[in-house]
Amino acid sequence: MEYSLSVNHYICDEKTPFPRFAEMVQKAGIGSVGVTRAALFEMGVPALGQCLKDNGLGVSSLCSAGYFTGTQPETKAKFDDGEMIDIAAELGAATLTVISDGAGDPAQPFADAYALVETGLAKMAAQAEAKGVILGVEPIHPNHILARGCINTIAHALKIVEPHASARLLLDFNHSWWVPDFPDLLTRAPETVALIQMCNLKFKDGYAVGRETLSGGDLDMGQMIRELTAGGFQGPFEFELFPGDLRGRDIQTLISDYAKEFAESVAAV
Numbered sequence: 001m002e003y004s005l006s007v008n009h010y011i012c013d014e015k016t017p018f019p020r021f022a023e024m025v026q027k028a029g030i031g032s033v034g035v036t037r038a039a040l041f042e043m044g045v046p047a048l049g050q051c052l053k054d055n056g057l058g059v060s061s062l063c064s065a066g067y068f069t070g071t072q073p074e075t076k077a078k079f080d081d082g083e084m085i086d087i088a089a090e091l092g093a094a095t096l097t098v099i100s101d102g103a104g105d106p107a108q109p110f111a112d113a114y115a116l117v118e119t120g121l122a123k124m125a126a127q128a129e130a131k132g133v134i135l136g137v138e139p140i141h142p143n144h145i146l147a148r149g150c151i152n153t154i155a156h157a158l159k160i161v162e163p164h165a166s167a168r169l170l171l172d173f174n175h176s177w178w179v180p181d182f183p184d185l186l187t188r189a190p191e192t193v194a195l196i197q198m199c200n201l202k203f204k205d206g207y208a209v210g211r212e213t214l215s216g217g218d219l220d221m222g223q224m225i226r227e228l229t230a231g232g233f234q235g236p237f238e239f240e241l242f243p244g245d246l247r248g249r250d251i252q253t254l255i256s257d258y259a260k261e262f263a264e265s266v267a268a269v
Contacts, residue, residue, distance in 0.1 A: 002234065003229070003234050003235045003237060003262070003266060004031065004032065004060070004234055004235030004236040004237065005030045005031065005032075005235065005236070005237055005238075005239070005258070005259060005262060006030060006031070006032040006033055006034055006060035006061070006195075006235075006236045006237065006238040006239065007025050007028075007030055007033055007034065007238065007239045007240075007255050007258065008033070008034030008036070008061070008063070008197065008238050008239065008240040008241075009021055009033060009034055009035055009036045009038065009039050010034070010036055010063070010240055010241070010242050011239070011240070011241045011242065011243070011246070011251060011254070011255070012243070012251065013243040014038075016251065017042065018039045018042050018043055018048065018051060019043075019051050021033070021251075022051055022052065022054075022055040022057055023055060024251060024252045024255050025055070025057060025255060026055040026056060026057060027252065027256070028252075028255045028256040028258070028259050029259055030255065030258075030259055031056070031057065031058055032057055032058035032059060032060040032094075032236060032238075033052070033057050033058075033059060033060065034059075034060050034061040034062075034063060034197075034238050034240065035048070035059050035061070035062050035063065035091065035093065036063045037063065037064070037078075037079065040079065040087065041078070045087055045090055045091070048091070049090065049091055052091070058092065058094070059088075059091045059092055059093040059094065060093070060094050060095065060195060060236040060238050061093060061094065061095045061096070061097050061136065061170070061195055061236075061238060062084065062087060062088045062091065062093040062095070062096050062097065063097040064084075064096075064097035064098065064099050064138075065079075065081045065084040065085070065096055065097070065098055065099075065124070065135075066081065066097075066098035066099045066100060066101065066117075066120065066121070066124065066137075067099055067100075067101040068100060068101050068116045068117045068119070068120030068121065069100070069101040069102060069103065069104065069108070069113050069116045069117065069150065070101065070116075071101050071102045071103075071104045071105075071146075071147065072101055072102070072147075072148070075099075081120075081123075081124050081127070082127055084096060085124070085127050085128050085131050085133050086131065088128075088131075088133045089131040089132060089133050093133070094134065094194065094195065094236060095134050095135070095136035095168070095170060095194040095195045095236075096128065096133055096134070096135050096136065097136050097138055097170055098121065098124065098135045098136060098137045098138065098167075098170075099138055099140070099148065099149055100117045100137070100138075100140065100149045100150050100151040101113075101116075101117070101148070101149065101150065102144065102145060102146045102147045102148050102149060102150055103145055103146050103150045104146060105146045105147060107146055110150065113150045114150065114151075114160075117150065117151060117160065118160055121135070121137065121160060121161075121164065121167065122163070122164065125163075125164035125165075125166045125167050126166075128166040128167075129164075129165055129166040133166065134166055134167070134168055134194050135161075135164070135166055135167045135168070136167075136168055136169065136170030136194040136195055137151065137157050137160065137161050137167060137168070137169055137170060138157075138169075138170040138171070138172055138175065139151050139152055139153060139154055139156070139157045139169070139171070139172075139175055139176055139179075140152060140175050141174070141175040141176075141178075144175075149175075153179060154169065154171070154176060154179050154181055154182060154185060155181065157169050158185075158192060161192070168191075168192055168193060168194035169185075169192055169193050169194065170193075170194055170195050170196075170197070171193060171195075171196050171197070172196075172197040172199075172240065173196070173197060173198055173199050173200070173201070173219075173224075174197070174199055174201065174208075174211055174240070177201060177219060177224075182228075183224070183227035183228055183230075186227070186228045186229075186230075186231045186233045187227075187230055187231030188231070190231050190232060190233040193233065195235075195236045195237075195238055196228065196233075196235070196236070196237050196238070197238045197239075197240040198214065198221075198237050198238060198239050198240065198258075198262075199211040199212060199213070199214075199217070199239070199240055199241060199245075200212040200213060200214050200215070200216060200217025200218070200219050200221050201217045201218060201219055202216075202217050202218060203218045210244070210245055211240070211241050211242065211245045212241075212245065213241075213254060213257060213258065213261065214258065214261040214262065214265070215257075215261050221261075221265065222264075222265040225262065225265040225266065226265065226266075229266060237262065239255070239258040241254065
């Protein structure tokens with residue numbers, strides 16, 4: 001069975017231009033990338049699309065839209081949700097990442113925050129369906145419930161996407177590794193998941209302290225990958241690290257190693 005692999009542009013700092021990133025992904029034999037707002041700002045949509053075409057790359061995700069509760073107004077600078085849907089359609093993105101946004105600090109009543117998310121998602125979903133775009137709603141770890149995301153569990157995310165034909169889940173290991181029904185969902189209802197963002201985690205004194213490569217962290221990613229693929233889910237599996245996770249390591253090496261480490265995990269099934 002073949003699996004769809006991808007690498008998110010978030011791995012790059014400001015010194016690494018998007019065309020160089022695209023070349024590194026193509027060199028590693030990986031067929032798609034996660035595109036960020038930073039890439040849109042850097043190149044503009046037409047040039048970005050041409051760069052992807054020149055490197056034979058698809059777009060697994062476009063990050064990001066939503067932010068329905070208004071605690072991060074800067075996230076909608078330049079591109080609002082409607083524009084991000086249009087860009088996702090133009091680039092042929094498999095998924096447009098949707099972040100719920102936090103409950104605020106001080107927090108508004110959680111029921112009010114949830115209502116804002118549901119209302120905002122309904123509006124986005126109608127726009128996305130008209131453009132043939134799939135929305136990937138990403139549950140966020142509860143540590144970030146006030147500042148970044150008030151939708152924290154897979155069960156809650158499933159509940160809010162269920163009414164919408166254009167909405168699925170986008171599951172990030174960094175945020176959902178702890179949820180007991182993560183592997184079961186991929187066996188029971190893989191069609192509800194648009195994309196999985198992959199990383200391992202490092203732990204210190206009982207707390208998760210950062211993202212790591214598949215083989216470099218403290219979770220048994222080989223076992224987890226075997227559980228996730230047991231039900232037939234084929235991806236995309238999108239590798240996501242951030243510049244702060246690199247600690248001086250070479251980006252090309254990390255990208256190439258991701259493809260090898262994923263293949264080794266699957267081969268061990």
